[in-house]
Amino acid sequence: MSAADTLSAADRSQVSLRSPNIVMRLNRMGAFHQCRLSFMRTLLRRMKREGWVFTRPVFDIDEKGVGVAVYSAKGPERTYSLVSFAHDLPPEQRSDRVIAHAWDATFALFDGVPTNADIDRLSRNVPKQEAGRVSETELTLLRANRSVRLFEHVVACLAEGRQPDREQVEMVGYLMRTTAVYGSGKFGAADYEAIADRPEFFAPFQAEMLSVFLARAFTLDLAEHLAHCRAPDMAVEIAPDLRRRFGVGNSTGLGLAPFLVNHPVLLNNWIAAREEALVRVRALTDVEAPDVQAFHTMLGRAQRNADDWHSEHPLQIEKLEALHADLALLEAHVQTNFPDGDRPWDRLYEWAEMTLTIEGQEQLVSLMLEPYGSLVDDLTDTMGADEDAAFRIDAAMPLDQLLALVEEIYSWALKIDWAAPGNVARVWYVSAEKLEPRLGERFEEPVEPYEQPLAPGRDATAMHRDIDAWDGHPNVAAFLLRHPEHRHMVRRAQIAARYPYAEIRDNTVSSDLLPIDLLRCKLSFFGANHFDPRSDRWVRINMFQNAPFPDEIAGDDADDWSYPSLTGDGS
Amino acid sequence: MICSLNEIDVMGKRAARGAGYSWGLAEEAGKAVRWLSAFGLPGPESLANLLLGKDGVNYDDFAPVWSDAPWRAPAGLLCPLVAGPALCDRAAEIAAGKEFTLETTALPLLLAPFAAGVAKLIRKPVLLSWDSVEIGFSAAEASIPDICETLTVPTTNSVVCKLAATGIDAVPGRSTSREVDLGTWKALGEFAGRTFAPATEASRLTGAGAGLHDND
Numbered sequence: 001m002s003a004a005d006t007l008s009a010a011d012r013s014q015v016s017l018r019s020p021n022i023v024m025r026l027n028r029m030g031a032f033h034q035c036r037l038s039f040m041r042t043l044l045r046r047m048k049r050e051g052w053v054f055t056r057p058v059f060d061i062d063e064k065g066v067g068v069a070v071y072s073a074k075g076p077e078r079t080y081s082l083v084s085f086a087h088d089l090p091p092e093q094r095s096d097r098v099i100a101h102a103w104d105a106t107f108a109l110f111d112g113v114p115t116n117a118d119i120d121r122l123s124r125n126v127p128k129q130e131a132g133r134v135s136e137t138e139l140t141l142l143r144a145n146r147s148v149r150l151f152e153h154v155v156a157c158l159a160e161g162r163q164p165d166r167e168q169v170e171m172v173g174y175l176m177r178t179t180a181v182y183g184s185g186k187f188g189a190a191d192y193e194a195i196a197d198r199p200e201f202f203a204p205f206q207a208e209m210l211s212v213f214l215a216r217a218f219t220l221d222l223a224e225h226l227a228h229c230r231a232p233d234m235a236v237e238i239a240p241d242l243r244r245r246f247g248v249g250n251s252t253g254l255g256l257a258p259f260l261v262n263h264p265v266l267l268n269n270w271i272a273a274r275e276e277a278l279v280r281v282r283a284l285t286d287v288e289a290p291d292v293q294a295f296h297t298m299l300g301r302a303q304r305n306a307d308d309w310h311s312e313h314p315l316q317i318e319k320l321e322a323l324h325a326d327l328a329l330l331e332a333h334v335q336t337n338f339p340d341g342d343r344p345w346d347r348l349y350e351w352a353e354m355t356l357t358i359e360g361q362e363q364l365v366s367l368m369l370e371p372y373g374s375l376v377d378d379l380t381d382t383m384g385a386d387e388d389a390a391f392r393i394d395a396a397m398p399l400d401q402l403l404a405l406v407e408e409i410y411s412w413a414l415k416i417d418w419a420a421p422g423n424v425a426r427v428w429y430v431s432a433e434k435l436e437p438r439l440g441e442r443f444e445e446p447v448e449p450y451e452q453p454l455a456p457g458r459d460a461t462a463m464h465r466d467i468d469a470w471d472g473h474p475n476v477a478a479f480l481l482r483h484p485e486h487r488h489m490v491r492r493a494q495i496a497a498r499y500p501y502a503e504i505r506d507n508t509v510s511s512d513l514l515p516i517d518l519l520r521c522k523l524s525f526f527g528a529n530h531f532d533p534r535s536d537r538w539v540r541i542n543m544f545q546n547a548p549f550p551d552e553i554a555g556d557d558a559d560d561w562s563y564p565s566l567t568g569d570g571s
Numbered sequence: 572m573i574c575s576l577n578e579i580d581v582m583g584k585r586a587a588r589g590a591g592y593s594w595g596l597a598e599e600a601g602k603a604v605r606w607l608s609a610f611g612l613p614g615p616e617s618l619a620n621l622l623l624g625k626d627g628v629n630y631d632d633f634a635p636v637w638s639d640a641p642w643r644a645p646a647g648l649l650c651p652l653v654a655g656p657a658l659c660d661r662a663a664e665i666a667a668g669k670e671f672t673l674e675t676t677a678l679p680l681l682l683a684p685f686a687a688g689v690a691k692l693i694r695k696p697v698l699l700s701w702d703s704v705e706i707g708f709s710a711a712e713a714s715i716p717d718i719c720e721t722l723t724v725p726t727t728n729s730v731v732c733k734l735a736a737t738g739i740d741a742v743p744g745r746s747t748s749r750e751v752d753l754g755t756w757k758a759l760g761e762f763a764g765r766t767f768a769p770a771t772e773a774s775r776l777t778g779a780g781a782g783l784h785d786n787d
Contacts, residue, residue, distance in 0.1 A: 133572070135573065185575030435767065447774070450768040480657075488593070
C-alpha cells in the first residue's frame with residue numbers, strides 16, 4: 001500500500017461500473033473467484049486487528065473418537081464458543097446429502113461460554129440436527145463427515161510416528177467436510193436480526209465462517225488425539241507447515257442456489273461491493289512500484305492455485321484449461337505492457353475483456369484488488385442487507401412506469417420463447433423428504449404443482465403480457481388487486497430498479513441451466529477456491545486451506561493465505 | 572415450542588401458499604405473522620385460525636373490489652391477508668388524508684402488520700380500529716392494547732384505517748413472543764406441507780444431484 005492508493009471523487013467518476021447485463025449472467029457468475037472482500041478473509045482480518053484470543057476449555061473425547069470439545073473465540077466485547085460433538089458413525093450411514101440422519105461430527109456456535117448445563121442440553125439436540133432444537137443462545141448449527149480417503153490415513157501415519165503423505169493431503173485437502181451450516185434462526189437458533197447490531201456480524205455470514213474456522217481446528221485436534229490414543233508412545237503431531245494444508249471441505253447441494261434468488265438485495269450488495277472495488281482500482285491514475293510487485297506476486301500465486309486445483313468433472317476441466325491459458329496470457333502481457341497509460345489498471349482490464357475468457361477476466365478482477373486493501377476493504381461493511389426496507393411494494397407507481405422498468409431490467413427475458421419446452425424444462429421444488437431443495441424435469445415428473453417462484457424471467461414476461469392487456473385503473477395497486485399472481489414479481493422488479501445487481505439476468509429454468517454456476521457465485525463470496533463440481537448441481541470446496549489456525553493468528557499475517565505461496569509450503 | 576422469528580416467517584409463508592394464496596401474498600403473510608410475534612401478539616395462532624376457517628375459498632370471493640366506497644368482499648367476508656396488502660398498496664392515499672373502511676373482515680388483528688407497513692411507508696402515524704380496539708402505528712413502533720377477546724375476534728363488522736391526528740405512544744414492556752402452541756404449529760405445518768412434493772425414489776436420486784459418490 002502506498003501514498004498513491006487514494007482516489008479522488010473526480011478520478012473515481014472517470015470509470016463506470018460494469019453493467020448488470022454483463023455481470024449478472026450465469027456463465028459469468030459461475031466464473032467468480034474469491035477476493036479481498038470474501039467473508040472468510042473479512043473474518044480473519046477482523047480477528048487479527050482486534051486481537052481475538054482462542055482457547056479450548058473442553059476436550060473430552062475417548063479413544064473411539066466419541067465425546068465433546070469446546071473452542072472459544074474471545075473478541076473485544078463478546079466470546080463465542082463452538083460446541084463440538086464427535087461421533088462414531090457406521091460407514092454405511094455416511095452421506096453428504098441433506099437427507100442423511102447421522103454424521104461424524106456435529107456442532108453449534110454458542111453465544112458466550114457454555115456451562116455444563118448448556119453442553120448437556122446441546123448434547124441432546126445438536127447431534128440430531130434438524131430433529132433436535134437449539135435456542136436463541138445458539139447462532140449456528142452445523143455437521144461434518146470425515147473424508148474416507150484421508151482421515152484414517154492421517155491417523156494411522158501419526159500413530160506410527162510419521163507424517164502423512166503430502167501428496168495425499170494435497171489431493172483431498174481436508175479431514176472433514178461440512179455438509180450443512182445453518183444460521184439465522186434455523187431450528188430455533190437466534191435470528192440474525194438479534195445479533196445484527198454487533199460489529200463482528202456486519203459483514204454477511206460471519207457467524208457461519210467463525211464456526212467453520214473453529215471446526216477446522218477441531219478436525220486436526222481430533223485426528224492427533226486418535227493417533228495418540230492408538231499409540232501413546234509413538235504418535236506424533238502434524239508438522240506445522242503440513243498442518244496448514246488442511247482446510248475444511250464443504251459439500252454444497254442445490255440449497256444455496258434458491259438463496260441467491262430469494263435474497264435479491266443481499267445478492268446486489270455483494271456484487272455491488274465487488275464491482276465498486278473494481279472501479280476504484282481501475283480509476284487509479286498512477287500505479288506505484290510496490291503495488292505492481294504485489295500484483296506480480298499474487299499472479300504467480302494464482303497460477304500455483306490453478307495448478308493445485310483438481311476436478312474430475314468435464315465442465316470444470318474445461319474451465320481449468322481456460323484458466324491456465326488465460327493466466328499464461330496475462331503473465332506474458334503484464335511482463336511487457338504493464339503499467340502503461342493514464343489509468344493502467346483500466347487499460348489492463350479492457351485488454352482482458354478483449355483477450356481472455358470469462359474465467360480469466362474474473363480471476364483478474366479478484367487479483368487487481370489484492371494490492372489495495374486500504375482502498376477497498378471498507379466495502380465489506382456494505383455487504384449486509386436490510387431486506388425489510390426493500391420489501392414493501394410502491395403501489396402508487398403508474399403502470400406504464402412499471403412496464404418501462406420491466407422492459408429495461410428483463411429485456412433479455414422478453415426475447416425468450418417461454419412456450420418452448422426447453423426454456424421451461426426445469427422446476428425448482430422442495431421435497432417432503434427433509435425439505436430438501438430439488439430441481440425436477442417439468443415434462444417428465446409430476447412436480448410442477450410444487451414449483452417455487454424461482455424463474456423471474458418467465459414471471460416478468462407473464463406480468464408484462466398482463467400489464468399490456470390491462471384496461472383498469474392505471475396504477476400498480478389496482479393491477480395487483482386483480483392480479484395477485486404477479487405480486488412477487490412487482491416486488492422483484494421494483495427491488496431490481498433500486499438495486500442494479502439484484503436480479504440474475506438469465507433463464508433459471510432452462511434445460512441448459514447449470515445450478516453449479518449459482519453455487520460457485522455464492523461460494524466465491526464465502527472465500528472458497530478449488531470449486532469441484534460433482535454433478536451439474538453439487539459442488540465441493542475447501543475452506544480456510546492455508547489459513548493460520550486460531551493459535552497462529554496473533555503472530556501471523558491473517559490475510560495472506562487465500563492463494564498458495566510460491567515457496568512450496570502452504571502460506 | 573420456542574421458535575425463531577425466521578421460522579415463524581417461513582412457516583407463515585409456506586402455510587399461506589399451501590392454502591392457495593399467491594406467492595407474493597404468501598410472502599407478506601409470513602412477514603405479517605413475524606411482525607405480530609415480534610410485538611408479542613398471537614401471529615401464528617391468528618394465521619392458523621384464518622386458514623382453518625377459509626380453506627378452499629376462491630380469491631375473488633374474499634378480496635375487496637377496487638372502489639372508493641367501503642371495501643366489501645363479494646362473498647361477504649374480507650380476508651386480512653388480501654385486504655392488508657391492498658391497504659399498504661394505497662398508503663399514498665392514506666398519507667393524503669383518505670380514510671379506508673373495511674366491512675365484514677376476518678381476524679382484523681392480521682391487518683395490524685399492514686397498517687404498520689403503511690406508517691413505515693408514509694413516515695406518518697396511522698390508526699387502525701375496530702369494535703373497541705384502537706392501535707396506533709409510527710414508523711417503527713405501535714401502541715397495542717393488552718391482549719383481549721376484541722383484539723383477537725374472529726370477525727368484525729367494520730375496520731377503519733386512517734392517518735392518526737397525533738403521534739403514537741409506544742406501549743413499553745411488550746416483548747417478542749417466540750412461544751408457539753404445538754397444535755397451531757402442526758395446523759400450519761399441514762398447510763405448508765401442501766407446498767412440498769411427495770418424496771419419490773426417482774426424485775431422491777436425481778433431484779438434488781449429489782452425483783458421483785458422496786462418501787469418499
